[in-house]
Amino acid sequence: MKFETPASANPIDRMKVVGRAHTRIDGPLKTAGAAPYAYEHHEVANPAYGYIVGAAVGKGTIRSMNLAEAKASPGVLAIVTAREAGKLGKGKYNTVKLLGGPQVDHYHQAIAIVVAETFEQARAAASLVRVDYARAKGRFDLDEALKTAPLTGGTSGEGSAAPPVDRVGSFEQAFAAAPVKLDAEYTTPDQSHAMMEPFASIAAWNGDNLTVWTSNQMVDWSRTDLATTLGIPKEKIRLISPYVGGGFGGKLFLRADAVMAALGARAAGRPVKVAMPRPFVPNNTTHRPATRQRIRIGALRDGAITAIAHESGSGDQPHGSPETAVNQTKLLYAGANRLISMRLAVLDLPEGNAMRAPGEAPGLMALEIAIDEMAEKLGMDPVAFRVKNDTQVDPEKPARRFSERQLVRCLNEGAERFGWSKRSATPGQVRDGKWLVGMGVAAAFRNHINMASGARARLGRDGVVTVETDMTDIGTGSYTIIAQTAGEMMGVPAESVVVKLGDSAFPVSAGSGGQFGAANATAGVYAACVKLREAITQRLGFSSADAIFEKGRVISGKRAADLKQAAAAGDLVGEDKIEFGDLEKAWQISTFGAHFVEVGVDAYTGVTRVRRMLAVCAAGRIINPTSARSQVIGAMTMGVGGALMEELAVDKRFGLFINHDLASYEVPVHADIPHQEVVFLDEADDKANPMKAKGVGELGLCGVGAAVANAVYNATGVRVRDYPITLDKHLERLPAIV
16 A cells, blocks of 8 residues: 555544553563563473673774683583684674674674573583683773764664754854854763663574574564574574563664574574673663764844754764764754754764664753753743744745644643643742752654555454564554554454564564654554455455445445454455655654653752653554553653663773663662653644554653753752763752751
8 A cells, every 4th residue: 555645534533443542452461471572482492591702892802712611511502603603794784793703893792602501501601701802992982082073964764864964044144143142062971771671582493494582673674684694595584573571772673682592593403592681781782872962042032043053973883873863953943044963973882873762862852951041041931932933844944844743732731731830930949848849841852754564464254353464562552553453444343353463474564663663553554454354345245435344344335244254255364565655755744742840859969859740742643542651651751761860881991881780770760750641632644644643652752851951950040961960960059958
């Protein structure tokens, strides 16, 4: 199915199943421990266990590896290094090779796998691998590297992109002439995905055919890259990932657990299980890169922005990409004169790549503080300043309108619901016992992305509809919204739909990531169900043009039949995929929101506590309000972590992230998040897809950090532009206690 014109009325508009709150289909399985994660596929017979040996230097060369003691260790079946593995390729989505040696590209890069009868034996033997390194001087200091870093364009691969330099009008001239100006710098740190389920895989060979059970967000991407890495045909690999215990972008790509499990299994002649130890999550895999951002804004005294510039620098391995932190500034606010630029420094730290809302998440952490600072200079309310500079067209291409843009409504309704009118415009004035209390706001923005997505729908003789697609569920509710979509299309309740996900034997979907998964995967299911409806009406001899599917029946004119009747002669199958035309060239398709946060800052200790949070989101048709709310409150929680605690500490001497476990890399817990409220505005975006839906899982994060930062400033009068906002950065400047 090609989606080339705005969606007209279709069966989804009935909203009898879609758009209704529905509990998670996979919930009972997960709470009962019956949902198998990557490491738990017990149908794999007689598995051995692999343990990855990670490089102990940040940059250098392996002079030699002594494996004798490890090979003699009890239970050891095989040891694979780069020498035993032979020539390996590098996948399209991998910046550096997944098996190092003799060159070491970064700390904890995999350099060997030890396979043994038990996990404990493999771990013990891995500790006996003796490696002699020639350490090389590495580039581990972002600030130093940015001094000579070139201007570099790039894309996150999921809707956030910008050229090296992007100019509209004459920024320098307009900024110089502006009566009110802001020129400030902001920093965001390296961050880790810190998902609960570590990277894990089981690999099993049957002749030259390989099956991998793994924890991955994008089945087809990783299957393709695994084939490239191993140098075997893609058709020889089956990748299975039915349940994923969190990913946040870290599991978008093929990682070393799958590659090393495959190499270990081939060497041992047995299926092999590999789970990365927790320190490997930040150092062996990917992370959100740190940024250094400069924002300049010039405005007239009435608050109209006349000039806006956003410049960002970040670092990555050679041939990597910048963190596209300037992307939202291209589209969020009006202003005739604009400058956007990015620099990319080459670093030898572990690979930087996508983490939930890459680009916009760190970009809005800076931009939305700058907007608040500018409002203060103008003597304007921060909400009013944002409303003043709203635009219904692409500021760089005024002829291109937004398909839907309800940012002003998000801000105004959020302000009313949150009690914004009670906020003190003067910082540091509101106290509640020992607490300094403040409110903050930030706009939320995230682009919608259209991606081809396929599915197969089958009607069985029992009247049950089965949907198969390689779409994954990373805790986001994919099983449920796909069941709702098929239920709406086929006129049955979601409970009458069986959903099978995460298997490369199924049609290729958009996958989970970038806030594109739900809208595109359900649109693919919509397309498959259109085919199935046609097959059903054809078998029944009904007209497909006027057929109505409801309550398990098909009605056409004065004729009606049960779905079971249509399948009595055998199962009926519909398979198709959604593909997109050029609508996104004519329309800017984005999602918008507003975040409001109230914090208390302990006047004695400087400790910050979030008191309440509100998100108001406009993100197209909400397929399942229950799972959508869960996505947003989870994102809001992640935003609090980014604002107040999350930071990978870089050892600039040796090139590693020191706090590489959940004891020292702090993330929010339940006690940190006392109250959250989420509001979804009514919206059906007919330019997006037949579902008229867009994503929301990353919108819930975008802007949260700045809303927290702005609330801290409103509480204390101390402006912190360096995330995370820890007490040491404002304690000495807090208002006097007496």
